[in-house]
Amino acid sequence: MATPSKAKTVYVCSACGYETPKWYGQCPSCKAWNTFEEEIKREAPAGARSAPRLTGSGAKSFSQISDELEKRLASGIGEFDRVLGGGLVLGSVVLISGDPGIGKSTILLQACERYAKTAGEVLYVSGEESPHQLKTRARRLGVSSENIGVLCETDADYICDYVAGNKPKVVVIDSIQTMSLSDTASLPGSVTQVRECASAFMRTAKRLNVPFIIVGHVNKDGNIAGPKVLEHIVDCVLSFEGDRHFSYRLLRAVKNRFGSTNELGVFDMGDDGLREVPNPSQSMLEGRPKNASGSCVACVMEGSRPIMAEVQALVTATGYGTARRMSDGFDYNRLSMLIAVLEKKCGYILGNCDVFVNIVGGLRVDEPATDLTVALAMVSSLKDVVVPQDVIAFGEIGLAGELRSVGGCEQRVREAHRLGFRRCVIPLQNLKQMPAELKNKIELVGASYIRQAFEAVK
Ligand SMILES: Nc1ncnc2c1ncn2[C@@H]1O[C@H](COP(=O)(O)OP(=O)(O)OP(=O)(O)O)[C@@H](O)[C@H]1O
Ligand SMILES: [Mg+2]
Ligand SMILES: [Zn+2]
Structure with missing residues (x-):
């Protein structure tokens, strides 16, 4: 970047993303209380990243647009595919949220194993756990495919470059709150970082036609930590629910650009991971x-x-x-x-x-x-x-x-x-x-x- 950027302090509402130079107790935009976080913001040089930009070529008619996007990757885990509307759409970005310890990493690792077997190379990026911890879990779940690449990394730019260079079939990011972009000054997990990293992944997904599954933590109110705008950026939001003291886990689509939002997947958490519950009524x-x-x-x-x-x-x-x-x-x-x-x-x-x-x-x-x-x-x-x-x-x-x-x-x-x-x-x-x-x-x-x-x- 040629021009040195200027830093300034702003306050950002973590519920809606509203920005102001002054702190407020109540957000003037969405009326939520105590949602403002202090952030250091650098003025981006003119023309730098703003909203996610897709390909820059001219307009096309529908018949000229390729059907490639319609292809879906099915994991073979019926309950998981159902919630996604039949499988993972190529180039889509899926956000999966849920309480701590509910089993987000577990389900994604299990899905990775299936994708690795059916689709090819899968990239699992963890910003939370060490390779050793991941291996311990993988062994417990019986996940052993050679096609799963594990990357312990938090630099979003590096991850996007890595994806562009290695062209995996599916990318998992665990979790968005640990990711950061070096040219965004605020801390990982802050509203700006979460939003910017999500847009970076979104651009990469659309450009390379690679699906991304992103883990998002929820805050104490049960909302995805980070701005509400995150839910608008991504194509699909899944929420993983269930009582921690109870072995059933429910996966629900909250938003889905490629399928119905009412679908529910039911799983049972055991020592060897999540099992599908084929007959939930019973x-x-x-x-x-x-x-x-x-x-x-x-x-x-x-x-x-x-x-x-x-x-x-x-x-x-x-x-x-x-x-x-x-x-x-x-x-x-x-x-x-x-x-x-x-x-x-x-x-x-x-x-x-x-x-x-x-x-x-x-x-x-x-x-x-x-x-x-x-x-x-x-x-x-x-x-x-x-x-x-x-x-x-x-x-x-x-x-x-x-x-x-x-x-x-x-x-x-x-x-x-x-x-x-x-x-x-x-x-x-x-x-x-x-x-x-x-x-x-x-x-x-x-x-x-x-x-x-x-x-x-x-
Ligand atoms: N033998 C076991 N060892 C560890 N966890 C187990 C075991 N058997 C079942 N579990 C379940 O796995 C859960 C942890 O799952 P996982 O790490 O996938 O959750 P997570 O949603 O990714 O959590 P976090 O928010 O911390 O990333 C535990 O809460 C527990 O219910
Ligand atoms: Mg986890
Ligand atoms: Zn607000």
């Missing part, structure tokens, strides 16, 4: 208490796939003070709404009760179809009446206490039948559309109000 229902009140099973749609989930509720009289409401895996505000509907429309008094709701198995359900299941579990606990083992119930509850139809009803009912359930309580609207053949296999009960649904499970 696993989610394992260890279900028999003849216990406060439990009811729902069938939730995770993308194109129906998965059974057990909803547990505990309703007890409040000891003193205000009633407590706790919800794990289910939206808190939605829970408050359901409690209000149960009080006003069904006459169940929950105002002086503590209510705890939990979706077993670490699943987080955010579709309204579980409303009825949660309501049934709460009433079951309140009245200490058991919902029969072979019943499932789902449906959206409206403010008037009515049951509204839900999407994917037929798939849900089929999944219930497959797992041996005998009776499904569903919204009446949905019942009307069910094929007759299905009605012979499993007892379907339609309800248009919550009260009717309660009657049906007695």
